[in-house]
Amino acid sequence: MTPTRTQVSPGRIAPARSPLARMSQGRIPLGRIAAWVLLALAAVATIFPFYWMVRTALTPAADLYSDGVGLLPDNPTMINFLRVLGLTSVAESREAGGSGAKVDFLRYLLNSFVYCGLITVVQTLCCAMAGYAFARLRFPGRDLVFGLLVAALMVPPIFTLLPNFVLVKNLGWLNTFAGMVAPTVLMTPFAVFFLRQFFLSIPREIEEAATLDGVGGWGMFWRVVLPMSRGPLLTIGLTTAVWAWKDYLWPLLTGRDEETRVLTVALGIFLQQSPNTQPDWTGLMAGSTLTVLPVLVLLIFLGRRLVESLNFTGIK
Template sequence: MSTTSGNMAGTAGSGTIGARVGRLTAWVILALIIFISLFPFYWALRTGLTFNRALLTGDQSILPPDLTWLNFKRVLGLASDAEMVQATGFENSASFDYLLALRNSMIIATVITIGQVFFSAMAAYAFSRLRFKGRDQLFFLYLTGLMVPPIFALIPNLILMKNLGWLNSFQGVIAPFFLMTPFAVFFLRQFFLGINRSLEEAAIIDGAGHFTVFRRVILPIAAPQMVTLAVLTYVTAWNEFLWPLVVAPQEENVQPLTVALNAFTTQVPGTQPDWSGLMAGTLLAALPVLVIFIAFGRRLVDSIQFSGIK
């Protein structure tokens, strides 16, 4: 389980001038790509910190031309009427319960992630480790699930939720993503395929059952990929919009941040998009994911480096 490739960065090709130039070029390109990735976020922050009226003057200064925290305040429902007028021009009470929506998003994304990653891992184990009749056909069938336009499943799933009495409930929002997604199964299977078999073979020869092998051997070895998938699943669940909108249109105790934020931005009167409020809201909505991402990011990086057991 040793880190075999981690120390390559400094050594390879450092001998020739050409290689050095190459590395320098690579660094420049990487820096440029990072800048392109990050700049829009900075611009979103700058926009969120600026009054709407200042935005439309076309001022491109790198710092907020008309700095204010008001947009964040009003998204959080902390702005007074006078401040609302100052920010939007309207004595508007548009706001949403950020903490409630945050709680809902966390419940939804957490439950979906736990269920989806675990159950998909079980399936991936079967598809990568077990041999049974029709396995590859079944796997390809799962794959075709990727190709079904989500819009296609929307209505039947909605009817199902209605018949189960799960409209406007957490069950309804969570159910379609709880047991699997074709992506999750596909993802884990591809990585499980790369795991060396010798350990589990040893375990099975020692008399362990498949569930034990799955739990004690595969899951720990595949932890980095599981964490990666969990992060991907969490973010996807966090950003889901259309499904919670249609399945829980009338229950604020269930609606996630995306839906609440959207309602907030459409409540603001006027014709111009409320860029400031929107960007402030978006950043606030993305913040929890960011925190989780940073917390797990370290783990992601550390664990992803060991390249299986060779």
């Protein structure tokens, strides 16, 4: 916005009072009460299902029909977590409501971390390099190549998914991390586009000063530009990490085996292994909790950054 638009015209200068103080002047602030109620309702609707998930995970499967309505289950237990993590014997697991099929969520959790971590780190670095080249370096064909990349934003993932599956299959990469990360580990058009826009916004003077100090293209990027770009790199890295954490269809197609199975795929398979007509809810909720915990850790350490990252990336 332009500076003139934000200036208050002289006749309009209001005493500096908080909006809340002004709103509560005079009449009973019914509207404000309604607004707080709406916000509280949203909070409850958001949090309650997660509470219920954890509560179910702590309930013995045998109690599921008879359990009371207390804050915690009548007989809280860790057995569901232990059995989905593969820390109990098959007999114990079956007794606690499992199907007896092998479940090893510890393994799947690690697989998810590998999948997510590889894609996030490598993709962010590669896209930063390319974004810098498109923003700052001069070479023939630059605008053409960049135009092609942006055009790829228009191709929906399902379209490239089928041929990519064939390609990965023909390479013999099914059920390997190489095959699972292949399509996204080097780039996504959006990350390149986003980082290029950021690099364009850095003042040139800094690089020009570094040029006078004899810093060349490669060194300029690693020693001058990257250290200045921690914020946007973290933003795009977080966006990628969240995407990879949630990814389901591609890992389902390319990484079903135990050795490469990520949490989302594992939950889907676990659901299908249910022994009876009723799914193994206590086990499933224990597994689901494991997909939520890392997200909470992320929010605790990077909550502000994550929330504010939506200001840039969300509207893409």
